[in-house]
Amino acid sequence: MKKGIKATQIVNWLKEDFELGHGHATAMYAYISGKGVNINCVIVFPLNQRPFNTVIG
Numbered sequence: 001m002k003k004g005i006k007a008t009q010i011v012n013w014l015k016e017d018f019e020l021g022h023g024h025a026t027a028m029y030a031y032i033s034g035k036g037v038n039i040n041c042v043i044v045f046p047l048n049q050r051p052f053n054t055v056i057g
Contacts (some may be wrong), residue, residue: 001032001033007026007033010025010029010033011026011029012025013027014028014029
């Protein structure tokens with residue numbers, strides 16, 4: 001993730017752009033930041049959403 005990006009910013013982005021609840025957004029943040037459980041999954045985002053790398057890359 002980019003330096004200076006806080007968990008709250010990522011969680012709020014996931015909640016707003018992907019209409020996730022707070023718990024699901026927090027779980028996604030934990031997963032993408034490497035703080036979550038190691039699971040195998042595929043995350044598919046609709047094409048009309050902001051690209052993931054514009055927020056964390």
